[in-house]
Amino acid sequence: MEFKLNETQESIRDLAREFAEKVLKPRIDDIEEVGHFPTDVYQQMADTGLLGIAFDEKYGGIGAGYDSFVLAFEELSKVSPSAATALLITLLPLEAINLFGSEDQKQAYIGPSIEGKLRGSMAFTEPSTGSDPKQLTTTARLEGDTWVISGVKRFISNAAYDGPMLLYAKEAETGKCTAFLFDKPIEGYSTSTPWEKIGLLGSPCYDVFLDEVRVPNDDFHILGKRGDGFTILKATTAYGKLGFSAVFLGAFGGAVNAAKDYVTTKVHRDSTITKFQAIQTKFATMLSKYESCRYMVYNCAETANDHSRLEEMLGQSALVKAYVGDTAVEGCVLAMNLMGSYGVMKEYQTERFLRDALIGPHVEGQTDVQRVIAAGYYLNH
Ligand SMILES: Cc1cc2nc3c(=O)[nH]c(=O)nc-3n(C[C@H](O)[C@H](O)[C@H](O)COP(=O)(O)OP(=O)(O)OC[C@H]3O[C@@H](n4cnc5c(N)ncnc54)[C@H](O)[C@@H]3O)c2cc1C
Known part of the structure; x- marks a missing residue:
C-alpha cells in the first residue's frame, strides 16, 4: 500500500492543476455556454496530453495509467467539471476500442481522438x-x-x-x-x-x-464479436464510472476550496469565522467525506490499471460511482452552508459545483442500479 505519489503522478497532477488555473478558470463563462464548448480550449486540453494519460504510447498516449488519469481529472474538475466531462466523453468509446478493438480500429480512432481531431x-x-x-x-x-x-x-x-x-x-x-x-x-x-x-x-x-x-x-x-454488446458495454462503463467519479470528486473539491477560502477570510468581530465551533465541525465533516471519496477513487484507479482484474473493476467502479455521486452532492451542500448566502451566489462558484454534482447520481448509470451491481459482486467475493 503506497499513499505517496510518484514523480509521474505528481507531475501530471501539477500539469492539470496549472492548466485548470491558467487556462480553464478565465474561460469558465465561455465553457458554460450551452452546446458551444470553445474549440480553442478543447484543442489546448488535447495538446497538453490530457486525453492520452492512460493510453499506450503506441497509440499516441502517455501510458501513465489510471492513477495519474484520476489525479488529472480531479484537478481539472476542481475548476471546471464541464471541461473534464468534455474530455471524458471523448474517452468513453476509446476505452471500449482499447479493450476490445482490433489493431485497425485502434489505429483509426485512438491517436486522432487524443490529438483532439475527433470527438467520439x-x-x-x-x-x-x-x-x-x-x-x-x-x-x-x-x-x-x-x-x-x-x-x-x-x-x-x-x-x-x-x-x-x-x-x-x-x-x-x-x-x-x-x-x-x-x-x-x-x-x-x-x-x-x-x-x-x-x-x-x-x-x-x-x-x-x-x-x-x-x-x-x-x-x-x-x-468485438457480434452479440458481445452487453459484455463490451459493462466493461467500458466500468471505466466511465471511474472517470465520472474523478469528475464529481473534483466538483466536490472545488466546493471545498471555495468554502475554505470563504471561512478563512470572512471576518466576524475582528477575527475570521473559523473561530466558531459550528464552522469547524461542519468543515471537518465535509473534509472527511471528501477524503473518503478520494481514497475510493484512487483505489479503484489501481484496479483499473490491471486489465486482468476486470471483474473486480465492474463491482468496484459501481460501488465508487454510487458513493462518490451521492457524497459529492452532500459535500457541495455542506460547502454552500459554510458560506452563508454567498454560497448560493454564482460569483462564488459553489452553486455551479453543486449543479454539476447533481448529475453524478444519474450519468453513467443510476445510483440505485450501481448499488445492485456492487452488491452482486461483493456478496459473491
Ligand atoms: C449529462 C448526461 C449525459 C449522458 N450521456 C450519455 C451518453 O453519452 N450515452 C448514453 O448512452 N447515455 C448517456 N446518458 C444517459 C444516462 O447514462 C442514463 O440516463 C442513466 O443510465 C439512467 O437511465 P434512465 O435515465 O433511463 O433511468 P431508468 O433506467 O429509467 O431508471 C429510472 C429510475 O429507476 C431506477 N431503476 C431502474 N432499474 C432499476 C433496477 N434494476 N434496480 C433498482 N432501481 C432501478 C433507477 O435507479 C432510477 O431511479 C447521459 C445522461 C446525462 C444526465
Whole structure:
C-alpha cells in the first residue's frame, strides 16, 4: 500500500492543476455556454496530453495509467467539471476500442481522438431505458453486406461532433446486442438540439435519430464479436464510472476550496469565522467525506490499471460511482452552508459545483442500479 505519489503522478497532477488555473478558470463563462464548448480550449486540453494519460504510447498516449488519469481529472474538475466531462466523453468509446478493438480500429480512432481531431460518442440510452440493456429497441437489420440501423438514442453526449460513434443495437433476427462502430455524421443520422440540463453545461447531450443508417457488415464496423454488446458495454462503463467519479470528486473539491477560502477570510468581530465551533465541525465533516471519496477513487484507479482484474473493476467502479455521486452532492451542500448566502451566489462558484454534482447520481448509470451491481459482486467475493 503506497499513499505517496510518484514523480509521474505528481507531475501530471501539477500539469492539470496549472492548466485548470491558467487556462480553464478565465474561460469558465465561455465553457458554460450551452452546446458551444470553445474549440480553442478543447484543442489546448488535447495538446497538453490530457486525453492520452492512460493510453499506450503506441497509440499516441502517455501510458501513465489510471492513477495519474484520476489525479488529472480531479484537478481539472476542481475548476471546471464541464471541461473534464468534455474530455471524458471523448474517452468513453476509446476505452471500449482499447479493450476490445482490433489493431485497425485502434489505429483509426485512438491517436486522432487524443490529438483532439475527433470527438467520439457512446450511445446506449434510449427513451424507454437507460438501465436495462434487455429493453433496447434500436435495431440492426442485415441486408446483404450492409447493416441497416434504425431507432432513437437519448441523452447522447458529443453526438453533434465529428468522431467515432459506438452504438449498441439489437440484431433484428437474433435479438442479440452488438456494438457497432462508425463515423458520425453519416447519412440517416441526425441529432436534436442539446437538452437543457441543470449542470455540466459545457458538455452537451442530444437525442440521436437513426433513420436507416447503413454500415458495412465487416470487422471494422463491429467492435468485438457480434452479440458481445452487453459484455463490451459493462466493461467500458466500468471505466466511465471511474472517470465520472474523478469528475464529481473534483466538483466536490472545488466546493471545498471555495468554502475554505470563504471561512478563512470572512471576518466576524475582528477575527475570521473559523473561530466558531459550528464552522469547524461542519468543515471537518465535509473534509472527511471528501477524503473518503478520494481514497475510493484512487483505489479503484489501481484496479483499473490491471486489465486482468476486470471483474473486480465492474463491482468496484459501481460501488465508487454510487458513493462518490451521492457524497459529492452532500459535500457541495455542506460547502454552500459554510458560506452563508454567498454560497448560493454564482460569483462564488459553489452553486455551479453543486449543479454539476447533481448529475453524478444519474450519468453513467443510476445510483440505485450501481448499488445492485456492487452488491452482486461483493456478496459473491
Ligand atoms: C449529462 C448526461 C449525459 C449522458 N450521456 C450519455 C451518453 O453519452 N450515452 C448514453 O448512452 N447515455 C448517456 N446518458 C444517459 C444516462 O447514462 C442514463 O440516463 C442513466 O443510465 C439512467 O437511465 P434512465 O435515465 O433511463 O433511468 P431508468 O433506467 O429509467 O431508471 C429510472 C429510475 O429507476 C431506477 N431503476 C431502474 N432499474 C432499476 C433496477 N434494476 N434496480 C433498482 N432501481 C432501478 C433507477 O435507479 C432510477 O431511479 C447521459 C445522461 C446525462 C444526465
